[in-house]
Amino acid sequence: MDIDSSTPIARFENVGLRYGLGPEVLQDVTFVLKPGSYHFLVGPSGAGKSSLLKLMYLALRPSRGLVHLFGHDIATASRNALPALRRSIGVVFQDYRLLDHLSTFDNVALPLRVANVRESDVKRNVEELLAWVGLKDHMHARPPTLSGGQKQRVSIARAVISRPKLLMADEPTGNVDDRMGFRLMHLFEELNKLGTTIVVATHNEAMVQQLGHPVMRLADGALAVTPGSKGPSALGPGNLGPSNLKPGQIGSAV
Amino acid sequence: MFARRTDLPLDKDALSRFLPWLIAFMIFLAALAQAGLIGLDDLARRWDRGMAATLTVQIPADPDANEASNARRLQNAMNMLSETQGVVSVSVISHDKVLELLSPWLGMVEAADVPLPRLIDVETDPALKVNAEALQQKLTQTIPGAQVDDHGVWLARLIDMVRTLELLAAAVLGLILLSVMATVMFATRTGLTVHAEAIEVLHLTGAHDRYIAKQFASRALALGLRGGLYGLGLAVPTLFALGHMAGRIQTGMLPEMALPVLGWLSLALLPALSAFVAGLTARITVMRNLRRML
Numbered sequence: 001m002d003i004d005s006s007t008p009i010a011r012f013e014n015v016g017l018r019y020g021l022g023p024e025v026l027q028d029v030t031f032v033l034k035p036g037s038y039h040f041l042v043g044p045s046g047a048g049k050s051s052l053l054k055l056m057y058l059a060l061r062p063s064r065g066l067v068h069l070f071g072h073d074i075a076t077a078s079r080n081a082l083p084a085l086r087r088s089i090g091v092v093f094q095d096y097r098l099l100d101h102l103s104t105f106d107n108v109a110l111p112l113r114v115a116n117v118r119e120s121d122v123k124r125n126v127e128e129l130l131a132w133v134g135l136k137d138h139m140h141a142r143p144p145t146l147s148g149g150q151k152q153r154v155s156i157a158r159a160v161i162s163r164p165k166l167l168m169a170d171e172p173t174g175n176v177d178d179r180m181g182f183r184l185m186h187l188f189e190e191l192n193k194l195g196t197t198i199v200v201a202t203h204n205e206a207m208v209q210q211l212g213h214p215v216m217r218l219a220d221g222a223l224a225v226t227p228g229s230k231g232p233s234a235l236g237p238g239n240l241g242p243s244n245l246k247p248g249q250i251g252s253a254v
Numbered sequence: 255m256f257a258r259r260t261d262l263p264l265d266k267d268a269l270s271r272f273l274p275w276l277i278a279f280m281i282f283l284a285a286l287a288q289a290g291l292i293g294l295d296d297l298a299r300r301w302d303r304g305m306a307a308t309l310t311v312q313i314p315a316d317p318d319a320n321e322a323s324n325a326r327r328l329q330n331a332m333n334m335l336s337e338t339q340g341v342v343s344v345s346v347i348s349h350d351k352v353l354e355l356l357s358p359w360l361g362m363v364e365a366a367d368v369p370l371p372r373l374i375d376v377e378t379d380p381a382l383k384v385n386a387e388a389l390q391q392k393l394t395q396t397i398p399g400a401q402v403d404d405h406g407v408w409l410a411r412l413i414d415m416v417r418t419l420e421l422l423a424a425a426v427l428g429l430i431l432l433s434v435m436a437t438v439m440f441a442t443r444t445g446l447t448v449h450a451e452a453i454e455v456l457h458l459t460g461a462h463d464r465y466i467a468k469q470f471a472s473r474a475l476a477l478g479l480r481g482g483l484y485g486l487g488l489a490v491p492t493l494f495a496l497g498h499m500a501g502r503i504q505t506g507m508l509p510e511m512a513l514p515v516l517g518w519l520s521l522a523l524l525p526a527l528s529a530f531v532a533g534l535t536a537r538i539t540v541m542r543n544l545r546r547m548l
Binding site: 057058059060061079080082083084086087091097099101102106110111113114115158162 | 261263266451452454455456457458459460461462463465545548
């Protein structure tokens with residue numbers, strides 16, 4: 001999919017979402033994600049974080065309002081156009097959503113296989129990535145035999161294997177200890193530096209403070225965006241390196 | 255068979271174990287229906303061909319006349335028949351044979367006890383179409399009471415019945431195919447429900463509907479083929495046994511009841527047909543059901 005650098009990755013305008021006839025879980029949500037931006041998505045449980053992410057990874061259509069992804073209006077996009085959009089999106093689900101009957105390798109290979117990538121390329125890319133996330137020895141293990149942290153890394157590997165333009169993670173540090181949590185965040189920083197737009201939903205306010213990225217705050221279905229403070233990173237300059245993005249450019253609310 | 259990696263654990267579904275047997279029983283019935291269809295069609299055509307080329311002429315015995323005059327009448331008839339254009343051969347059916355044919359009705363009787371008609375078997379050239387009515391007239395002029403029977407009416411009714419049976423067999427075949435389709439459709443729908451979560455993950459990672467449908471379709475194809483082969487495996491010995499039994503009761507009247515080679519070949523295609531129908535049905539079912547998802 002060709003998108004020029006000025007096309008927002010995601011643009012929401014007055015988006016409302018309700019399930020069935022229930023109350024609106026999201027109300028008048030408006031924001032823009034610029035290419036290469038990094039946002040945290042915070043808010044109390046039940047504020048609609050997961051629903052907002054679902055709209056962004058095309059698991060739901062909005063009840064009202066405009067959702068544009070990569071310049072495509074989701075309301076008018078045909079079903080046949082959605083897979084191509086989804087292939088540009090990587091998602092780390094809160095509950096991982098790994099397929100238990102498939103090996104680690106096959107789980108990570110899934111996005112490449114559904115995109116009909118040649119099997120030799122699949123093998124090379126997946127093995128490389130599994131080595132990078134430290135799961136090379138567990139390549140043939142099935143998810144039920146993996147620890148929480150390992151499952152999480154499989155889930156992240158699956159989300160990034162096809163080099164998505166937009167990467168979303170729902171509570172990626174929820175089930176791992178702090179050390180692992182910061183390691184994962186480091187991985188996201190690295191991907192962000194390579195140009196991936198990132199949205200991380202989290203409860204971890206300490207991490208949000210430390211990393212200093214812009215924050216999308218959901219409360220009672222309404223969204224407010226505060227610019228990032230992008231100060232010195234807790235991960236240290238040696239790990240992160242200088243960011244080529246200035247805080248003001250990272251992303252902004254409309 | 256068709257062992258390939260699938261992203262959905264379709265092999266472990268309970269239905270995957272039962273579906274081949276359900277299909278097997280249906281294909282077994284389909285094979286019997288099809289064999290019946292082919293056998294009947296073959297029978298009807300052979301009757302049509304075989305019987306159209308024979309006539310039976312009956313010369314009644316005159317109880318008052320002596321044997322010599324009866325023999326003379328028979329000889330007259332034979333001569334006239336032989337001279338008729340289109341007649342290939344003429345042969346008298348012996349008294350003993352006539353008695354044998356009548357024995358179910360009369361019991362064992364001596365030829366001299368009853369005035370038996372003489373029967374002449376006439377073989378005609380099917381291409382020249384001997385006119386039975388004209389022959390009848392010609393014969394009765396010299397031999398009163400002579401009767402020409404071309405089996406036409408009897409044969410026409412028999413063939414009518416066979417054709418009706420054929421239609422019935424074809425309808426049974428069609429209904430069985432519909433049942434296979436319905437079975438595969440319900441099995442596929444169950445699979446879609448059971449694997450809804452995995453299917454959503456596939457969708458969210460960018461899988462097209464046809465990618466998912468292909469997994470269901472290739473699985474159904476394999477199960478359909480296996481079921482078809484099981485069914486055929488059951489049907490072939492059954493048909494052989496039936497053929498053997500039919501062979502034992504064979505009479506001169508019934509043409510041979512064996513299935514022609516082409517018939518066996520068409521039966522061999524049933525597993526391929528059930529595989530194709532199962533695969534296509536699964537694919538259509540998945541495509542239609544997924545269309546309702548985002």
